[in-house]
Amino acid sequence: xxxxxxxxxxxxxxxxxxxxxxxxxxxxxxxxxxxxxxxxxxxxxxxxxxxxxxxxxxxxxxxxxxxxxxxxxxxxxxxxxxxxxxxxxxxxxxxxxxxxxxxxxxxxxxxxxxxxxxxxxxxxxxxxxxxxxxxxxxxxxxxxxxxxxxxxxxxxxxxxxxxxxxxxxxxxxxxxx
Amino acid sequence: xxxxxxxxxxxxxxxxxxxxxxxxxxxxxxxxxxxxxxxxxxxxxxxxxxxxxxxxxxxxxxxxxxxxxxxxxxxxxxxxxxxxxxxxxxxxxxxxxxxxxxxxxxxxxxxxxxxxxxxxxxxxxxxxxxxxxxxxxxxxxxxxxxxxxxxxxxxxxxxxxxxxxxxxxxxxxxxxx
Numbered sequence: 001x002x003x004x005x006x007x008x009x010x011x012x013x014x015x016x017x018x019x020x021x022x023x024x025x026x027x028x029x030x031x032x033x034x035x036x037x038x039x040x041x042x043x044x045x046x047x048x049x050x051x052x053x054x055x056x057x058x059x060x061x062x063x064x065x066x067x068x069x070x071x072x073x074x075x076x077x078x079x080x081x082x083x084x085x086x087x088x089x090x091x092x093x094x095x096x097x098x099x100x101x102x103x104x105x106x107x108x109x110x111x112x113x114x115x116x117x118x119x120x121x122x123x124x125x126x127x128x129x130x131x132x133x134x135x136x137x138x139x140x141x142x143x144x145x146x147x148x149x150x151x152x153x154x155x156x157x158x159x160x161x162x163x164x165x166x167x168x169x170x171x172x173x174x175x176x177x
Numbered sequence: 178x179x180x181x182x183x184x185x186x187x188x189x190x191x192x193x194x195x196x197x198x199x200x201x202x203x204x205x206x207x208x209x210x211x212x213x214x215x216x217x218x219x220x221x222x223x224x225x226x227x228x229x230x231x232x233x234x235x236x237x238x239x240x241x242x243x244x245x246x247x248x249x250x251x252x253x254x255x256x257x258x259x260x261x262x263x264x265x266x267x268x269x270x271x272x273x274x275x276x277x278x279x280x281x282x283x284x285x286x287x288x289x290x291x292x293x294x295x296x297x298x299x300x301x302x303x304x305x306x307x308x309x310x311x312x313x314x315x316x317x318x319x320x321x322x323x324x325x326x327x328x329x330x331x332x333x334x335x336x337x338x339x340x341x342x343x344x345x346x347x348x349x350x351x352x353x354x
Contacts, residue, residue: 009269009270010269010270011191011269011270012189012191012265012266012269014188014189014191014192015191015192015269081268081269084265084268085265085266085268085269086265087265087323088189088261088262088263088264088265088266088267088268088323089189089262089265089266090265090327091258091261091262091265091323091326091327092186092187092188092189092192092258092262093186093187093188098327101327102327102328105323105324105327105328106328106331109324109331124344126343126344126346127343128340128343128344132337132340133340133344135321135324135332135337136317136321136337136340136341136344138320138324139316139317139319139320139321139323139324139337140313140316140317140320141320142316142319142320142323143315143316143317143318143319143320144312144313144316146264146265146268146282146316146319147282147286147312147315147316149268150267150268150275150278150279150282151279151282151283154283154286155312160309160312160313160316163305163309163310163313164313166303166304166305167301167303167305167310167313167344167345168344169303
């Protein structure tokens with residue numbers, strides 16, 4: 001799995017080959033095919049693995065923990081590179097990860113709205129509902145990753161995300177769970 | 178150029194071939210090679226063309242025009258798909274568009290900071306400086322594009338960007354140029 005992540009990070013999914021993954025782990029291509037019959041099957045396994053790693057029980061994430069997750073992500077450029085590359089490719093026609101990302105982003109917006117409602121109630125300080133602010137939080141997380149991957153010296157991703165939390169405004173007292 | 182844009186939108190740069198572009202415009206591959214000796218040369222030409230189309234003289238962009246640009250982008254999914262796919266690929270190792278995007282994003286942050294200063298002065302309502310808010314504006318623009326490309330029925334990109342402008346807060350009177 002780690003070898004697959006590395007190869008996708010280096011070449012993207014479309015540029016990756018089972019042969020390159022097999023070589024990296026010292027398997028013959030035949031040996032790798034025994035575990036993953038197609039490149040697509042390997043991709044699905046990689047995406048599932050990520051979800052297992054990063055999953056938190058619903059309702060357990062808070063805005064301040066989200067800032068910590070961004071700090072954590074800034075220490076693992078490899079995996080962020082893999083998923084940023086896959087997200088980019090997924091918008092091309094018939095990409096095998098497209099369905100996965102479409103569903104994942106729908107869920108991400110829904111759980112972000114839930115998180116924002118727990119912190120702020122039905123309105124954020126600027127007047128937006130949690131449902132309308134949710135896609136913006138998700139967008140900032142993704143967009144900052146690209147800027148940071150391209151130019152880590154110029155972009156302090158965790159600091160920029162904390163700046164975004166400043167824009168969202170202070171949660172009212174007593175609303176934090 | 179249009180054929181190259183289409184092929185990259187469908188397959189990504191790494192999945193695109195000069196043969197596919199040549200076929201789409203009814204040239205032999207030999208004929209296409211006469212204009213663009215390598216796939217990379219074609220990519221550079223596509224990126225330059227985009228800059229020529231979208232360039233505005235420095236200091237001419239305003240926040241409300243930025244909202245109009247997002248409306249406009251929502252009517253041209255093809256070109257947004259091409260550049261979102263390229264941005265994603267560009268973070269993989271040795272991608273030929275990586276230098277282009279790194280430079281472009283540095284410039285984008287700088288001109289966004291200039292635009293924010295013209296609207297807000299030295300501090301935004303939430304207390305951020307224009308330089309610290311700039312990467313967030315750029316991140317929201319990119320991040321919303323991915324969500325919208327994946328699920329245009331669920332994500333109203335122009336409305337979401339206007340919501341983000343609401344978060345930034347009202348510019349003070351008399352600061353707008």
